[in-house]
Amino acid sequence: MRYTITQDVQSQIVPTLEKQRTNKHEAVGMGRWGGFCEKRCRVVLFLLAYCLLPLASCPGDARADHLTPKHDPWAQPWELERLALLEVPEGMVLVPGGPFLMGSDPKVDRAAGPQELPQRPVSLDTFEIDQYEVTNVHYLRFVLATGTAWPPFWMQDPFLEKMASHPVIGVSWEEADAYCRWIEKRLPTEAEWEKAARGEDGRVFPWGNEPAGWMKSNIAHPGSKRGFKYPPLANVNRYDKGVSPYGAYQMAGNVSEWVADWFDPEYYQRSLPDNPTGPAVGELKVFRGGSWNEDPEVARSAGRNAGTLDRKSYLTGLRCAKSTTGKGLEAKDEGAEPASPLPLTSRHVARD
16 A cells, blocks of 8 residues: 655755754764863873973973983993993192282172182192092092992983093092092191182282183183083083182182182181181081183182082082191181091982
């Protein structure tokens, strides 16, 4: 039996079917659009999470992480021993006893600060001072022998071989003092450091009064590119045109260097003229010589800076000194007691 649809019924059914078809197409279109949006939202959320994840453990602003080692410090002990046996520049220079001009003369040095005044003659006994800044290799030997914590800027198990002759950085005053004692030396006094840097005539820089140049020092000259993830340090035996009158290298720039004295901005006004050893007590220790990331004015031989005993900076290292009389320099004139060695703690973790 055939069913026929009358024109009246057809006129009622067709609009209804067309409406249903339209609704179906709209529903399909909305479903497709919703799926498209859902997929895109997932991609956006994934990318956002990927970008923000590194900041989750870093409160505050996002900066280059200079302090966290990226490798296991003790993963390759044979590599540590190999690096420790590398030959690096070393040796000491003799600084004869006698007077020298310490401090600044504002008429000669326009960058002189009040903590450098007055300039006056100071007499020292003969002593020796490291010809070069303490290198990564030298400090690695200390770490391996004593188990002390290594500097926070060693990030390549512990450093690349091309950095072996770079000065060690990130060492606190306490660690610098402990290192020098370990090799049977000591930190130089502020007066000894200044004489070794500038000689007897009160010159502004180790090489004289002329401004620092590209061939004489590793300082932040105009146009230099600074602020790299790893500091742009130089080997400790570079810049032979900028050595001090006694042959000490890089006593201006590369890294600033810890000395033994407590810091007092008015100390020069009352210090004794013979073998001064600094104030008896204090809160800050002096470091000298400026660094790779500082202006030439900071690297002047008379420039004085200071930091807490636990300060660790990628701008600061050290060099050691030694008395020639066979006895350590005693802080007898101003009552200062020699600092005790730093208690050493190991970060070596036993492995199965």
